[in-house]
Amino acid sequence: MKLNDYLKDIFFKMLNFREAAGYATTTYKVTLLPFIDFCCSTYPDAENLTAAMLDEWLAHKGYTINSQAVFIACLRQYCRYINFLGTKAYIPDEDYTLKRITYEPYTFTDTELQVLFSTIDGYKPSTNNKKYKPEVVLSPMFRMMYCCGMRPSEPLRLRCNDVNLDTGDIYITETKKHKDRHIIMSADMINLCRKYDEIAGKRTWFFEYNNGPYDRKWMTSQFRHCWKRSGLQEHGNPRPYDLRHAFATRNLIRWTDNGLDIYHLLPYLSTYMGHSELDSTFYYIHLLPERIRKSAGINWKQFADIYEKEGNCIED
DSSP, X not given: OOHHHHHHHHHHHHHHHHHHTTOOOHHHHHHHHHHHXXXXXXXXXXXXXXXXXXXXXXXXXXXXXXXXXXXXXXXXXXXXXXXHTTXXXXXOOGGGOXXXXXXXXXXXXXXXXXXXXXXXHTOOOSOOOTTOOHHHHHHHHHHHHHHHTOOTHHHHTOXXXXXXTTTOEEEEOSOGGGOOEEEEOOHHHHHHHHHHHHHHOSOSBSSEEXXXXXXXXXXXXXXXXXXXXXXXXXGOOOOXXXXXXXXXXXXXXXXXXXXXXXXXXXXXXXXXXXXXXXXXXXGGGGGSOHHHHTXXXXXXXXXXXXXXXXXXXXXX
């Protein structure tokens, strides 16, 4: 049996199996489908996936360390599934495993956020396609991430029915680890979304392009473009995800400055952000300014002890 005859068939069977078991599939689709297409087109007469195919793909693709680590982890599961169904496929051994590099979140200053969002608000489109409206989409999209602590994929997956523009309720149904959650926008955020909704018109997805949602790659490219246009690129290279990190740390700073009980409020922040474990929220302590970490009114050491025991989950 040739690769073209079974690779994609088995792949989608595996995705259906994972979905039925309650596991996410998006990373597998994005990571493995290009590799499968490459194998089928480059080795049309081959009967099995081999180490040589993998080596050629890695040389062709030029992954970063973290991207290759994700790819190999997904490919390993896929090849195991192929073998489980009775067809041979090379399962990547430990020589392909790379130690992932922990990303250090970018910490925005107040001035940088002001300049960045001013640039986003002044975005000028580079296309005449009326359905392609970055100048309309970017302000509510990126503010939703910053003001509501959303993961980059979450605003992209929102349907209009998930957003109540009367009450400000947002229902996030396709979250990490399939944990649905309910959050509420501020009054300013509601007003901004209402203005956007009037311009966007009737649609299925809250942020929609050509009858479908915008994708993560597009969002990242737009964020980088705005960051470059803001003139801040010499300060560093943040990602859209860093807006979520900024939401967490700034809430902690505000609570501390106002003398609120951090111990009792932290679980609420964890729930709002959709963290599966409280230790994911503890991570943000070390991103706080030194003046906050040295506050005599808070036993940060107790938090730090818990964080060290539980581990690092910065991308949760």
